[in-house]
Amino acid sequence: MILRKYPLNTLYFILCFILTLSSCSDNSEGDQPVLPGQVSWKTTSSVTAEAGVATLSISGAVGIKWTAEITAGTDWSSFVHNDFTGNGTTVQGEVKDGINVLYLYYTANTDTEGRTAIISFTFDGEKEPHTLSLKQVAIGQSVLPDFKGGYAEIPIYKQDANYVYATHYVKLGNKNVRNYSLCFDKAKKAALWVAYPLHKAYTNGDAGRVDEWNFDPLFESSFQPELFRSYKGSYDRGHQIPSADRQATDEMNRQTFYFSNMTPQLNRLNQDMWGKLEDKVRTYNCEDTLYVVTGAYFANTSTTTYDGGGNLVPVPTNYFKVLLRTKSGKTGKYVSDCTASELKTIGFWVEHKSYGNVQPPRSICTSVADIEQKTGFTFFPTIPDEVKQDYNPTDWNIN
Template sequence: MRLIQKYCTNVVKIVLLTTLIFSINACSKDDSETTSLQNEAYWKISSTVSYAEGSSAIIITGKPNTAWSAEITEGSAWCSFSSKDFVNSASKVGTVKEGLNVLYVYYKANTGAEQRPAKISFQFEGGAAQTFDLNQLSQVQQNLPAFTTWVEIPERKENANYQYVTHYATLSNKKIRNYSICFDKTRKAALWVAYPIHSAYLGSGGRTDAWAFDPIISSIYQANCVDRSYNGAYDRGHQIPSADRLATTEFNSQTFYMSNMTPQLNRLNQDMWAKLEAKVRQNNCSDTLYVVTGAYFNSVATTTDGAGNSVSIPTNYFKVLLRTKSGSTGKAIKDCSDSELISIGFWVDHQSYGNIEPPRSICTSVAEIESKTGFKFFPQISNAVKQQNNPTQWGIN
């Protein structure tokens, strides 16, 4: 743009009419590209926050100098656009500027026994108003998985060190599940992460890299790798992959919670494991693919997180998969016969396999992984289905 403007100025100085017309057209073209910028506002991380006081952020993007307005229409007694004034700061106006635009929503601690909702109305000048829901949990509340309803959820296993959580996000104005976890506070890691895969979740958005603590689990139990990775040759290894949740920014951001991370060798994470994740995505279907990914700990090996705190290193990782054989029955899993279902398990040693496609040697049955981990997966299906181990059905050669 600067080069064009400089060129336009030089043309005016020498008063060459034909070149001036050319320059004006060139400048007009550049302006039309600027006006094509779309105005957009979205939660940076999540619309669900913990009971403790804090703030959440709405990211604003669009054409510079576009005016916008925001108003807290519900929850203004505990929500504000100012951290210092919860009485007179329920509305705010501004204009889109070059670079990062952030609207912070501050909230007080929830001392009640129930979660509470707030609503923020946001509108670009000349555009339709959109509503942002903010849900603050109570101190005793968890977003528990639907243990007997959702196909991917393993049976609940009672343990004082386990915390079960489900994260939700909004898609097409409907709040739906993103994923569920069984989080081990002593390991600072999830033992399993359960989630559905469907084209509606995959989307075409981008990776957010929105590293953050899980707002539902106390940060004292989570590894602190928000600003940097684990010490040594370990990546912040996702259990539910970022690439499985590209439908919206909120869906993707939630995969960057510390509760979804483990210290995973970079040459496993970026090579064979990444190829296994891609292979799993290729098996999505209209009936929905159900996945549980987990970490298994069978040693006392540790590393440190980005803040220098000790964290356990998994000895193995696993995945268990379930779907209909045809992929398009239109039936619920519980209504399918054994012959209509396929399943498989993958048991992966925590080591470098090289940059190779997933080998048949990691393939096993869901029943075998149940035996190794002590968890019962896919409780809606028979043990006969869980005994299957046919890699070719899943594209493993």
């Protein structure tokens, strides 16, 4: 038999046609139809109150046609840039070779209530459309990233009456980028975790250390510690996301001095081994992003001190860091698109004591899975569990 040469796209359609024929039989009851395409938000389905643009990622067989229609939110969202008159509510296209995206533009939300746009997206041959929603928060509110398809560093949120969540954004160039996210415990007046990406885009700059201490504007000041002066006794105002991790702009660095980012940390831990651990984590920076979660753990609340305003606050019994990055550091891929063999993680579990002015010891190294068990939080939810169960201090230059 002579095999004729066809372009790859033609071979793809021939294969799809053969599969379609093979599925048409009297015994096909219960078979699931093959969807012609998929559409999803490229990053997240929640956006800030500022005007901007969200991106839909489209995939499917080359040549498949599609139609997108805004069915709710037509007065503030559009497929046409700067046209919110209703002319840009419907658009058609077809899947082409390479990356396929569709932009949805939206105006600023100046209201005190959030709002939702609904997009109906249909591929030719489908009976039911895909329905996607874009949620825009009210002015002054923060965006809570999605668990699935959101930021890689965000732990899964836990429901607790004392927990409040927020994400801080900053301007970097002409873009709004996330600075860090946190889970704040009102009862303990401290963040239980602070999650953030680490990349040269955040560390390269001459912002320096602004030392502009202030309340976090996203939380009520009444349940934050008052730290215009430091904690009483031998405790520093210990950053969870370090000032040195955010040097690109003054705004970026200023947000690390919010009181929500502080805990009462022994000065001989903060300025010695913990500070050296922060320095070492910065050396793990790579072309791909390093993802970091730093947290405070309270095994009990019997040890207390006073904040700068004279308010009683509990002292953490432990601190931790969990890290995730690609092994090569230059895959150019999202970690959620990587195989387990392409990723590595490590955890650091630190007792709240003085270790001396030493480099981080091997004894504080553990797996991310172990810290999940200790804290009850689920870290890096988009990667395989096996990656979180394994760690090798040598791979992270810990001797």
